[in-house]
Amino acid sequence: MTDRRNGTSERTNGLGIMLGIVGRIQRRSALIWVFALGATMLGTAAAVAALYDTPAKIHTYAEAVTSGNALVAINGKVEGIDSLGGVIQDEFGFMAAFLLPLLGIALVARSTRREEESGRLELLLGGRIARHEPALAALIVATATIAATGMMFAIGLAVSGVPLARSMLYALSLAGLAFVFAGLAALLAQLTRHARDVYAWSLILLAASVVLRGVGDVTETWLTWLSPLGWAEKAAPFGDQRWWTLAIPLAVGVTLSGAALRLAARRDLGSALVRGGAGPEHASAWLRSPIGLAIWIHRPATLGWFAGGALLTGAMGALTQQALDAMVGNSAFAEAMGITHGRPLDGFVAAVQLYLAVIATGYVVQAIGTLRAEEADGRLETRLSGTLSRTRWLASHSLVVLAGLIVIVLGCSLVLGLATAISVGDMAEFGPTLSAGLAYLPAELVLAGLALAVYGLRPRMFPIAWAGYAAVTFIAFLGPGLKFPQWVLDLSPTTHAGNPPEGAIQFGALTITAAVALALIVMGFAAFRRRGVPQS
Amino acid sequence: MIDTQPVIRTEGLTKVFGKVRALDGLDLTVRPGEVHGFLGPNGSGKSTTIRVILGLMKATSGRAELFGGDPWRDAPRLHRRLAYVAGDVALWPALTGGQCLDILGATQGGVDERRRADLVERFELDPTKRVRDYSKGNRQKVALIAALAADADLLVLDEPTSGLDPLMEQAFQQCVRERRDDGVTVLLSSHMMGEVEALADRVSIIRRGRTVTSGTLADLRSRTRSVVHAVTAQKPDGLADADGVADYKQDGPHGQVDSRFTIDPDHLDSVIGRLHAAEIRTLTVTPPSLDSLFLRNYGPTPDPDEAARDESHTETAR
Ligand SMILES: Nc1ncnc2c1ncn2[C@@H]1O[C@H](COP(=O)(O)OP(=O)(O)OP(=O)(O)O)[C@@H](O)[C@H]1O
Ligand SMILES: [Mg+2]
Numbered sequence: 001m002t003d004r005r006n007g008t009s010e011r012t013n014g015l016g017i018m019l020g021i022v023g024r025i026q027r028r029s030a031l032i033w034v035f036a037l038g039a040t041m042l043g044t045a046a047a048v049a050a051l052y053d054t055p056a057k058i059h060t061y062a063e064a065v066t067s068g069n070a071l072v073a074i075n076g077k078v079e080g081i082d083s084l085g086g087v088i089q090d091e092f093g094f095m096a097a098f099l100l101p102l103l104g105i106a107l108v109a110r111s112t113r114r115e116e117e118s119g120r121l122e123l124l125l126g127g128r129i130a131r132h133e134p135a136l137a138a139l140i141v142a143t144a145t146i147a148a149t150g151m152m153f154a155i156g157l158a159v160s161g162v163p164l165a166r167s168m169l170y171a172l173s174l175a176g177l178a179f180v181f182a183g184l185a186a187l188l189a190q191l192t193r194h195a196r197d198v199y200a201w202s203l204i205l206l207a208a209s210v211v212l213r214g215v216g217d218v219t220e221t222w223l224t225w226l227s228p229l230g231w232a233e234k235a236a237p238f239g240d241q242r243w244w245t246l247a248i249p250l251a252v253g254v255t256l257s258g259a260a261l262r263l264a265a266r267r268d269l270g271s272a273l274v275r276g277g278a279g280p281e282h283a284s285a286w287l288r289s290p291i292g293l294a295i296w297i298h299r300p301a302t303l304g305w306f307a308g309g310a311l312l313t314g315a316m317g318a319l320t321q322q323a324l325d326a327m328v329g330n331s332a333f334a335e336a337m338g339i340t341h342g343r344p345l346d347g348f349v350a351a352v353q354l355y356l357a358v359i360a361t362g363y364v365v366q367a368i369g370t371l372r373a374e375e376a377d378g379r380l381e382t383r384l385s386g387t388l389s390r391t392r393w394l395a396s397h398s399l400v401v402l403a404g405l406i407v408i409v410l411g412c413s414l415v416l417g418l419a420t421a422i423s424v425g426d427m428a429e430f431g432p433t434l435s436a437g438l439a440y441l442p443a444e445l446v447l448a449g450l451a452l453a454v455y456g457l458r459p460r461m462f463p464i465a466w467a468g469y470a471a472v473t474f475i476a477f478l479g480p481g482l483k484f485p486q487w488v489l490d491l492s493p494t495t496h497a498g499n500p501p502e503g504a505i506q507f508g509a510l511t512i513t514a515a516v517a518l519a520l521i522v523m524g525f526a527a528f529r530r531r532g533v534p535q536s
Numbered sequence: 537m538i539d540t541q542p543v544i545r546t547e548g549l550t551k552v553f554g555k556v557r558a559l560d561g562l563d564l565t566v567r568p569g570e571v572h573g574f575l576g577p578n579g580s581g582k583s584t585t586i587r588v589i590l591g592l593m594k595a596t597s598g599r600a601e602l603f604g605g606d607p608w609r610d611a612p613r614l615h616r617r618l619a620y621v622a623g624d625v626a627l628w629p630a631l632t633g634g635q636c637l638d639i640l641g642a643t644q645g646g647v648d649e650r651r652r653a654d655l656v657e658r659f660e661l662d663p664t665k666r667v668r669d670y671s672k673g674n675r676q677k678v679a680l681i682a683a684l685a686a687d688a689d690l691l692v693l694d695e696p697t698s699g700l701d702p703l704m705e706q707a708f709q710q711c712v713r714e715r716r717d718d719g720v721t722v723l724l725s726s727h728m729m730g731e732v733e734a735l736a737d738r739v740s741i742i743r744r745g746r747t748v749t750s751g752t753l754a755d756l757r758s759r760t761r762s763v764v765h766a767v768t769a770q771k772p773d774g775l776a777d778a779d780g781v782a783d784y785k786q787d788g789p790h791g792q793v794d795s796r797f798t799i800d801p802d803h804l805d806s807v808i809g810r811l812h813a814a815e816i817r818t819l820t821v822t823p824p825s826l827d828s829l830f831l832r833n834y835g836p837t838p839d840p841d842e843a844a845r846d847e848s849h850t851e852t853a854r
Contacts, residue, residue, distance in 0.1 A: 193668060194629070278664040279631070283638035293639060297628075378626030382679070385590055385620035385692075386643025389612040532593035 014129040018137035021124070022111045029110065030145040032463075033103055038152030040099070040474065041092065045160035047482035048088045061087055067326045069218045073319055076229070077217040079239030085162040086238040089170060095477055097210060097229050100174050103149065104182030105202040107142035112186060114195040132265040135186055139257050142182045150175035169246075170237035176249030177232045181206070183256030190263040200304060207311055214315065228252070290388055290396040297374070298367055298397075302404035305363035309356055309412035316352045317419025323348050324424065343502070345424065349433050350502040352416055357440040357494050358476050360409050361447045365469045367401040368451035372459045376536040390529050398452065398521070405444060413437030429501075436500035442513035443493035447472065449520025456527030459535050493517075541604050543568050543690055543721045544589055549598035550745070551584050558584040560745035561598070566723050566738075571716050573736030574725040581745040582725040583623045586694050589723075590620060603690075616645040619686035623694040623725075625679040627667045633678045634663030640682035652685035658707050673699040684711050691715065691722045697731060709734055729827045760824040761798040764807070768793045769815035778810065779803050792817060 052058045062082040065071050075093035080086045112135055115121045121134055150171040157167035181202060188198045209227040216224030217233075224230035228249060235245045286292035327344040371394075374380045384390060417433035451465035475484065475492040489495045496513050498506035544566040551559040559581045566572040576582050587593040588600050591607030591614070600607055602614050627636045637656075641647035656663055659677045667675060676699045683691055691712075697705050712722060712735055726732050732739060733753065740750035749756065761782070766772075771793050776784040780803025785796045793814070799807055804821070811819065 279635070279666055281632065281634035281663045283631070283635040283642075287635065288638055288642035290643075378622060378624045379628065381587075381592060381622050382620070382626065382640065383643070384592060384611070385615060385618075385622070386640070387612045387616050387645065388643045392612075530594075532587070534592075 015133050018129050018133045022137040022141045025111055026141050034145060034148045034152060037099060037149050038156060041153045042156035044092050044478060045088050045156050048091055049084060049160045051483060052087055058082060058087055065090055069319055069322045072217050073214040076233050079236040083238050085166050089238060091481060096174055100178040101181040101206045104178040105185040107145055108138050108182045108185040109189060109195045109198040111138040112189040113198050117194055132261045135260055135264040139186055146175050146178045166237045169235055169241055169243060172246055173232040173235035173237060176246055177228055179253040180228045180249045183253040186260035187256050190260050290392060294396045294400040298400050298404055301367055305359060306408045306411055309359045309408055310415045313352055313356055313412045313416035314419050317416045318423055320348055320420045320423040346502040350499045353436045354476050356412050358473050360405055361444045361469060361472055363408055364401060364405055364444055364448040365451050365465050368455055369462055371397055371455055372462050375459060375534050381534050384533055394525060394528055409437045432501040439497045439500045439505045442510050442517055443497055445517035446493040446513060449517040452524030453520045456524035542566060543603060545601040547599045549588060549600055550596045551588060552596045558745055562742060562745055563747045564740050566721060568721050569719055570737040571722040571724060571735050573732035573739040574723055575732060575739060576742040580742050583694055586692055617688055618690040618692060619644055619683035619688040620692045621679045621683045621694060621696045625675050627675060627678060629668035632664055632666055633661055636667060636678050637682050644686040646687035647685050648687055655681045655684055659704060676700060689720060691720060694725045757824055758801050761800050762824060763798050763822040765820045766795045766811050767817040768811055772810050772814040775810055778807055781807060
């Protein structure tokens with residue numbers, strides 16, 4: 001890049017330069033997002049179209065899903081569910097509520113606060129870039145990526161046989177959802193100090209939106225209208241087609257973005273609204289120990305994932321009785337939940353446990369990913385220049401992450417067990433609920449092993465661990481409902497737990513899964529001992 | 537009584553990252569008790585050398601010894617005797633400076649709490665502030681204090697003063713001298729010539745992963761030419777052809793004679809004799825600065841005009 005400019009150059013457009021920079025930073029991750037989300041939508045739509053290929057089948061599905069509140073709370077209230085698009089919206093609902101906000105948050109957080117934190121932004125602002133332009137460029141690039149994702153959605157739906165106008169409205173409503181959270185993240189990036197805090201606060205607000213939408217839908221009140229997820233839902237692409245509702249996310253997103261830009265133009269670089277005060281002069285004895293510091297590093301993320309898991313399992317557990325009522329004499333509903341045989345109560349708990357397994361797996365992958373940040377930021381080098389050996393450092397972190405995993409799984413299973421017991425008025429299911437949670441530990445550890453192995457061998461390739469997680473999530477959420485072939489289901493380690501407590505815990509399969517996890521973990525440790533530090 | 541085994545020794549060290557040859561046969565010897573200046577331009581491989589010496593990275597070929605042991609296989613044990621300040625100081629933003637000092641100290645062989653308290657005062661560090669609220673210089677101070685307070689036999693400092701103001705730079709130099717007087721060995725990587733000149737007993741200069749030269753400062757100077765500028769009343773006799781003189785230039789505008797030349801150290805005395813005979817009005821003899829040693833890399837003898845102009849050493853490394 002020997003772009004030579006001489007003194008006669010005119011005032012170059014700062015926004016243009018900034019767009020080029022953000023575009024380059026984001027190019028790869030934006031492409032991955034667009035294609036991964038597009039493929040997920042296309043896959044879902046194609047699978048639904050193949051599975052529900054007659055109006056009669058669609059009708060049965062619609063009847064089943066609307067006959068209780070449990071699924072409405074999870075997937076949302078789909079208007080016009082008695083259509084191909086409606087079934088797709090319902091199946092995609094849970095993932096969409098999670099992935100699209102995340103799309104907006106990730107795109108913006110990465111190119112704003114993260115850049116400022118690293119000091120790179122300072123370098124640019126010393127040049128001819130105005131203060132608000134980095135945030136503006138980040139928002140423009142994020143909006144373009146969201147628009148591209150929406151386009152992929154519309155095409156995927158239309159190709160699968162959904163009417164074009166309805167496909168467009170559905171895609172736009174989802175894009176609006178992502179846009180609101182992009183604006184929110186841009187504002188939070190101006191208020192908080194770290195990219196991590198941008199994620200934390202955005203996800204807390206997302207959780208609040210999920211709860212508002214869920215409660216609003218179940219109680220059929222206006223609460224839904226307070227949630228960005230509700231705005232997308234109320235567009236009713238397969239029902240009344242309320243195009244005007246698109247104006248709500250648009251207006252809110254633009255307002256949030258405008259506030260972010262105003263703040264960016266006014267505040268000092270590196271500053272934030274939320275500041276920490278003075279702190280202790282000495283580290284406590286436990287903070288000085290490798291384990292203690294590892295606990296301190298992983299605690300915030302552990303608590304965050306725990307809170308998310310407890311929220312989900314608690315809410316679903318509380319709806320157990322309603323779900324059971326819906327299943328009585330309605331096998332299609334059970335089927336929609338992936339429950340094909342056995343006791344309905346067991347089937348319901350098994351479905352929730354699978355969701356919990358996906359949450360717990362996300363935790364381990366993310367927690368091991370923070371080791372990469374420790375190394376890339378340069379702290380690992382200092383850490384290993386003392387008497388601490390690499391193996392001890394990695395072992396302390398692995399133990400802490402493992403402990404965090406057990407806390408999350410046991411804690412959330414406990415919440416689920418209690419909520420279920422209260423809902424059905426019977427404590428008998430408590431034990432099986434707990435052991436079902438534990439039965440997923442080996443599967444979760446396989447992903448932990450994968451993450452450790454990638455970290456040990458090539459930390460730069462860490463996205464492989466996230467790709468593995470995405471595959472597990474996709475198979476776990478959509479596999480049973482969409483009747484994937486067995487070999488696809490078998491690719492995910494979660495399948496091998498045997499769907500407890502509905503199915504019996506497969507101790508043989510669990511042993512093999514645990515052995516695979518152990519082999520991967522050993523590989524990660526061995527490779528880490530052998531490679532140079534730091535590698536980013 | 538004097539331990540003559542080198543504290544650090546590398547021989548023919550190479551390190552290849554993919555297509556980049558970061559180290560290409562690097563030799564470095566650091567003897568006990570000395571402050572060793574480790575000089576080289578950006579990207580010449582200073583940090584990589586240090587990482588190999590600390591056992592953080594494995595050399596592609598060649599030998600690296602730390603306290604006579606193999607740092608790659610025995611790092612934690614050997615690290616008991618050293619303290620390290622990395623090139624890019626990175627700490628935990630949400631912890632306070634004091635907490636970071638304790639955490640860094642916990643994996644060092646031992647910390648002298650009295651010296652630490654003293655250093656905190658001398659460097660004017662507020663240990664109750666969060667790291668993210670520190671300026672870059674203050675973050676640097678945290679790492680420096682942790683290393684200087686350690687009960688170590690060896691300090692490995694990778695560009696330790698980047699971000700320090702001149703006052704703190706002075707304090708740092710004073711502290712390093714005190715540690716040296718306690719018998720501590722110091723490896724000081726830097727591209728700040730002044731600092732190395734002020735502190736180092738011996739110097740190694742590297743370039744593109746290879747040692748260009750090493751020796752004591754006096755040693756290096758004696759192998760290089762000084763620049764002389766003399767104004768005399770008469771024309772000095774036979775100066776142009778005298779032994780050891782080169783790059784001779786002369787002009788005499790106002791009844792005075794202006795001579796500029798370079799001289800090798802062995803013949804300085806006899807040349808000054810000749811100038812003296814011609815009645816010296818003004819005389820400056822500029823010994824080779826480390827700057828010029830470093831920048832010119834013992835290339836052709838410096839041109840006196842150029843050497844006289846301060847900022848003119850802009851030889852571009854190719
Ligand atoms: N992990 C790595 N992967 C690839 N290349 C690397 C890595 N570490 C260093 N290099 C390359 O090796 C060369 C030497 O780098 P090094 O950091 O040792 O230089 P340095 O002398 O410390 O420079 P500076 O004075 O700028 O700190 C550089 O060309 C650098 O790009
Ligand atoms: Mg360096």
